[in-house]
Amino acid sequence: MEFESVIGLEVHVQIKTRTKIFCGCPTTFGGEPNSQICPVCAGYPGVLPVLNRKVVRELARTALALKARVNSHSIFARKQYFYPDLPKNYQISQYELPLAEKGELSFTLDGQTRTIGIHRIHLEEDAGKLLHAVGNKALNHTLVDLNRTGVPLMEIVSEPDLRTPEEASEYLSTLRTRLRYLDVSDCNMEEGTMRCDANVSIRPRGQTSLGTKAEIKNMNSFKAVRDALSHEIRRQEQAVQAGERIVQETRLWDAARGVTISMRSKEEAHDYRYFPEPDLVPIHLDAAALEDLRKTIPEMPEQKRARYADQWGLSAYDVNVLTENPSLSGYYEETLTSSWPSEQQAEAAKPVANWVTTDLLGRLNAEHIDPADSPLTPARLGELVMLIQDGVISGKIAKTVFDEMWTTGRAAKDIVQAKGLVQVTDEGAIARWADEVISANEKAAREYREGNERAIGALVGAVLKKSAGKANPQLVNKILREKLSSKPS
Ligand SMILES: [Zn+2]
Incomplete structure (x- = not known):
């Protein structure tokens, strides 16, 4: 039965x-x-x-x-x-x-x-x-x-x-x-x-x-x-x-x-x-x-979800995570609206959502802290995302800066300056690292030249490592490709 x-x-x-x-x-x-x-x-x-x-x-x-x-x-x-x-x-x-x-x-x-x-x-x-x-x-x-x-x-x-x-x-x-x-x-x-x-x-x-x-x-x-x-x-x-x-x-x-x-x-x-x-x-x-009581009812989760998708084009996943707790959605909105003028918010919405739903939420949950009491304020998180958007630091370095901001409460800019973490976009420096990496990794270089597209990954990784994570990854990729195609062995 x-x-x-x-x-x-x-x-x-x-x-x-x-x-x-x-x-x-x-x-x-x-x-x-x-x-x-x-x-x-x-x-x-x-x-x-x-x-x-x-x-x-x-x-x-x-x-x-x-x-x-x-x-x-x-x-x-x-x-x-x-x-x-x-x-x-x-x-x-x-x-x-x-x-x-x-x-x-x-x-x-x-x-x-x-x-x-x-x-x-x-x-x-x-x-x-x-x-x-x-x-x-x-x-x-x-x-x-x-x-x-x-x-x-x-x-x-x-x-x-x-x-x-x-x-x-x-x-x-x-x-x-x-x-x-x-x-x-x-x-x-x-x-x-x-x-x-x-x-x-x-x-x-x-x-x-x-x-x-x-x-x-x-x-x-x-x-x-x-x-x-x-x-x-x-x-x-x-x-x-x-x-x-x-x-x-x-x-x-x-x-x-x-x-x-x-x-x-x-x-x-x-x-x-x-x-x-x-x-x-x-x-x-x-x-x-x-x-009178009806007027005191705030925006409810489903309305907020519709607005986030509509206004900022966020994915269903992001929208669900962000709106589960009003305190977290409050944090997210404050980060976005306090750091970017309204016409630039759509562009910043996704990267800010990524930081809030992964790094920030991970830390808050691990330490049982309500988003409203976060030691890292929305304005400070906004500054960090801006540094990435402006190409001052790489996404990878930003993780280190985030950890430092969380524990010290210092501003992203100060940490980046004090620790010399500014992203390297100097093509000359990247080109020198690329040369060194190509001669030290002949096998990967040869494989790439023979048509194995995936072999470039190891070379990019090696250049980033040489730069202590500070080289701009897109630039590294571009320079390596130029070098490998213009100088066949
Ligand atoms: Zn009593």
């Missing part, structure tokens, strides 16, 4: 705010345990939550960017469950009347464009964190840190429109890029500012009704999402083929063992006894407020 898998993702994203969703406690990461709490987020009786205005704005902006409908009237609900990281014994979330519904997100995978429905986007508060002091005899118990309690989250729930682990991963990465463009979240899966749970089921190909789903949790990277989904789909197929019935349950991804393991039978919504939160007033967003 041939199966089709059906995947829906529930993505929790921490909304970038200075303070928590219902109190003034800071949201900064990494504080001493329980140093960022107050009676409200610690769940004392008798306290009243006050909604942080910014979370509503950020969710509405996200909804607009995901073509979702923002409801003018929306309410909070209490989701009741007992767990030691939840001091109130209920989580303030949204159930009926979420802030936004019915959006969509498109991406292209293997040349095919897929549009995935977004079921709903709602606000909720995060819970605390349990620290299990397992194996420590002095601390043989579990500790609770409430710093995260009340940190604002938005939950973006997709329709079950995804069909493969690769699609799920691509959806997630497209969503992350978009949220980063909106600057609503850092979306860092490793640090937990973006978390993803998946609902997975299988059905015989051609069947339209849904199979019984399992919810997969504890996937902490894009790779984990792909691996966990692949494993879970295989597990369900094998179970069905063995005549077993799939049960609705929550399963945990165990990355070390590469398997999903059953955690608990999956709750139904009614298990949570949702009811409207009586301590918070409904959220009202009128059309004018929404219109």
Whole structure:
């Protein structure tokens, strides 16, 4: 029997705010345990939550960017469950009347464009964190840190429109890029500012009704999402083929063992006894407020990609790499626009893209630096590319200059001057090196004269070596060819 898998993702994203969703406690990461709490987020009786205005704005902006409908009237609900990281014994979330519904997100995978429905986007508060002091005899118990309690989250729930682990991963990465463009979240899966749970089921190909789903949790990277989904789909197929019935349950991804393991039978919504939160007033967003928010939405990745291709003639590859992170595209555009007048930008666009997507990005990734914090500024990189364009240094020497600029922060011109790296375009000097190289490499010279075009490569390389990489390669090539054709042996 041939199966089709059906995947829906529930993505929790921490909304970038200075303070928590219902109190003034800071949201900064990494504080001493329980140093960022107050009676409200610690769940004392008798306290009243006050909604942080910014979370509503950020969710509405996200909804607009995901073509979702923002409801003018929306309410909070209490989701009741007992767990030691939840001091109130209920989580303030949204159930009926979420802030936004019915959006969509498109991406292209293997040349095919897929549009995935977004079921709903709602606000909720995060819970605390349990620290299990397992194996420590002095601390043989579990500790609770409430710093995260009340940190604002938005939950973006997709329709079950995804069909493969690769699609799920691509959806997630497209969503992350978009949220980063909106600057609503850092979306860092490793640090937990973006978390993803998946609902997975299988059905015989051609069947339209849904199979019984399992919810997969504890996937902490894009790779984990792909691996966990692949494993879970295989597990369900094998179970069905063995005549077993799939049960609705929550399963945990165990990355070390590469398997999903059953955690608990999956709750139904009614298990949570949702009811409207009586301590918070409904959220009202009128059309004018929404219109104002729409104006704050920046250029989105797909618009930027079209503009880069159109305005600067960049390849699809360059455009994709440059626009994945708004910080990198910002760096690229600043390099180009701060160094070249608009009529010369098209010519510089490709060489600048090459430097940004290879040398610069390689360094930034290796040292875990955001492009916005690059020690090598856009203006400095622009100067380097100009030196190559003007023929002052060769592309090869530029690599050395780049390394030096990265570590010292000095200007390209200063490095080139101080180290005597100016490209040699003196034809007399190149001709002398060429003569020396031809007499020292008789075999290659003879082969070239006998018609082996490729033999010139070794000779060009030898001349460049003699010049310590500073000779202009085009000139070397030209002079060698002249010499080898005018003086047959
Ligand atoms: Zn608080």
